[in-house]
Amino acid sequence: MTSKHWTLVGGAVACLKSTAIAGVASGLSLAVAQAAPQDLAFPGYSGYLNVPSATVLDHGQADVMYSDQALDTRQTSGNDTYGHFNNVAGTFGVFPLVEVGGRLTWDRTQANCYQETCGIRDLSANIKVQAPFIPDNWFTLAAGVQDLGGETDDFESVYVVAGREFGPVEISAGYGDPKTPGRYLDGAFGGVSYRPVPWLNVMAEYDSQDVRLGLGAASPEGLLPWGMQVKGKVLAYDEGDTDNDRHFFSLGLSIPFGNKPSKQRLEPVAADRIEPVGRISQSRNPTDSADPVGRISQRRNPTTSDQNNTGKKSAQNLGQQLVKAGYDRVSVASEGDTLHIQWENNIYTRDERDSVLDVARRAKAAAGVHKNARLTLLNQNIPVVERTVPLQEPHPDGSDEPYAIASGFSKTSLLDRDEREWDFQGSYGPTWKPRITLSPTISSGVATEYGVWDASVGISAEVSASLWTGALASATYNTEIYQTEDFEKGGVFYEDRQRNALIEAEVQQTFKLHPQLYTSFHGGRYAIDWNGGLNETMILSANGHHSLSYLGGSFRHRDDSGFKRNQMLGRYSYYNPDLDAQFDVYGGQFFAEDTGFRLDSRFWFGDYAITLSYKNTDAEFISLGWVIPLTPEKTRQFRYAQVRGDANWNYSVQSRINEDQNLTAFGGAAIVRSANPIQSLYLNRGRLTND
Structure with missing residues (x-):
């Protein structure tokens, strides 16, 4: 303009x-x-x-x-x-x-x-x-x-x-x-x-x-x-x-x-909204408790040994419930009046905050003699965030929903290990079980000089397996199932078709160096034809709303080792939880060695999102798209495998702007990154904050 x-x-x-x-x-x-x-x-x-x-x-x-x-x-x-x-x-x-x-x-x-x-x-x-x-x-x-x-x-x-x-x-x-x-x-x-x-x-x-x-x-x-x-x-x-x-x-x-009206979260509650425990306990009739252990404890003033035994039994029962529900790497310990719970979520793949609420509800129902629960969400066996949940007090709004009185990034890191004696440890099958994610893939030309809509459509399958703490192996294969004439051999868009090929295969190792600092090293095959290595390093603000990242890589073509490419990008990310909106700004040298910047934004409506992008390197592009989860809100898994749809499937329509004519182009500001980057694998696609 x-x-x-x-x-x-x-x-x-x-x-x-x-x-x-x-x-x-x-x-x-x-x-x-x-x-x-x-x-x-x-x-x-x-x-x-x-x-x-x-x-x-x-x-x-x-x-x-x-x-x-x-x-x-x-x-x-x-x-x-x-x-x-x-x-x-x-x-x-x-x-x-x-x-x-x-x-x-x-x-x-x-x-x-x-x-x-x-x-x-x-x-x-x-x-x-x-x-x-x-x-x-x-x-x-x-x-x-x-x-x-x-x-x-x-x-x-x-x-x-x-x-x-x-x-x-x-x-x-x-x-x-x-x-x-x-x-x-x-x-x-x-x-x-x-x-x-x-x-x-x-x-x-x-x-x-x-x-x-x-x-x-x-x-x-x-x-x-x-x-x-x-x-x-x-x-x-x-x-x-x-x-x-x-x-x-x-x-x-x-x-x-989207489905935002139906979504519920573990809400934080300020201290001034919480009724003091003493007044709550005086106003409650012990016979109103739904927990038989709680009623017994009110009647006979149990000894410390009795409380410990009861607490450990509650911890073991809760651990068994979480494993039965499908959670992995579950650990539960009873220490005094506090339940310590760790788990890894592979069932609520749309939004890990659904898992946090589910575990909080289960902990509240199985509270027993415990007054509080300390919840720790793991990803790849790395503690990510913690929530402290009172178990005996009702919600200030009068409901029986759990709420959080403290939130934060887990202080456990590579340099600060938290060793605890657990009363229960278990997992829904082996932690190395293969997980298969299926997703449609689309390359399309919209309103080009060759047609209104040309497309090449494929199906991709990503197989991933957890190796040890922070380590993951994955491979993605794609096969084309449909194409219009212009994407066929000899067509103008043939080089941009969906390929029948191994798209990516890598091994990655992530280290959490500080509660707010992650670094991840990757090596393998990328973008079909390129062998190389990647590094992603991210530092987060205390509340998780802001982050700075480096995404760098060096690659050689598999058929010509003299053909090299380097990617060196910085990224600033901002997430506004009130508006449920994300903004990512990339700058530097992209994979095709074009230089400039790129702005990606996502406006979330529950598990669905509208995406807007602007790219400015050798050419300018704008795009409008959407994110649609192709998996249920709660995904089931088998004991030795899991098959699921893509919870983050994205399709967008891109247009080249500020040119003398609207030339057809599929590229611009392309980024080679792992199929499992830090932001997605550990931080709920950038929406795991401390609010």
């Missing part, structure tokens, strides 16, 4: 702000503002027909839409006109007050644009941000960019828009500046909608070129499962400079993305 565009946005925002405040203030007495449901306009952002609204999709809302309207910008003569073309748009509320989306527009699906006329074919990105801190009963203000960073200029524009709701009526007015003049959002625009009932929307707008009238409808809330709604719009009337009396439609699906 040029400086001219940003100047326009700033000036328009200032102008609209003063105008909107004056206009809205006069209407405050008419109605109380209400939050209207948000729908996608034909161009893919939230709004009316062509006109954007002054609000964004709710945080966590995902809308996918098909429509048959697009402005034909590839005409050789005359002004751009609307036509019946294919459009697929997906828009997500990734942050409070922020929505991002992508739009794919095309005419002929498989035409080669270099050999024949293929019509319009474009992949674009949209972003809209709503201004914070404005009271709901004043007005709303938003600014957005359509076709972000594109150089083919099909739909690129910037706009600002202010709006106000008066009961079932919503009014918006704004100003836009497209890169190609004489099209919608080229100047002042406005829209109004009326919802006589929540599922019906009557719209009228002026998009700076045409006056348009239309209807929108949605299935009633609660009618469909999982919070889904089917939505549709029809352009009923069109009159103006661009085209007259054309009719278009859209049909889409809106759904809360």
